[in-house]
């Protein structure tokens with residue numbers, strides 16, 4: 001690969017008959033090469049003095065070196081190379097996948113950056129999913145309430161579905177025991193609610209958000 005280097009020396013000016021100046025630059029051809037090498041060396045030392053042999057399953061020594069020309073490698077190619085290496089030294093596919101995801105999704109990344117990556121792979125962040133889910137849940141409660149009113153137009157009381165819809169709205173989309181609700185002083189059971197569907201949550205009467213007794 002040739003590279004053009006612009007030197008600091010003043011360019012020579014050639015006066016042309018038309019009255020223009022042209023600048024000539026000295027061109028120095030350069031080559032750039034880069035190589036990436038990862039090496040793994042393992043060795044078993046027998047500390048049991050009565051036996052000098054290794055088990056049939058055990059390799060006394062192992063040396064693995066992988067090398068790749070690295071002039072134009074993309075990040076994706078580098079990860080591909082690294083995952084091949086991890087596979088060679090005995091890591092399983094799922095572990096490698098988790099490791100790569102752990103690089104992208106962890107508490108030290110900003111939510112914006114993680115969202116960019118998630119969108120590229122057609123994934124949803126739990127934070128975004130919860131919001132969308134709540135919006136849909138809200139619509140479902142509303143539709144169920146309207147349907148119940150349509151079926152019993154003369155019912156003088158609120159229908160069950162209408163009460164459910166009001167409860168949900170009163171919760172302001174904050175599911176009892178959810179981390180968002182707990183942040184806002186929810187006193188409902190957390191663990192017991194984890195396995196429950198969103199419209200069947202345990203509610204504590206003395207919860208300031210969800211309790212009936214205030």
Ligand SMILES: [Zn+2]
Pocket residue numbers: 176177181185186187188203204207208209210211
């Ligand atoms: Zn609560």
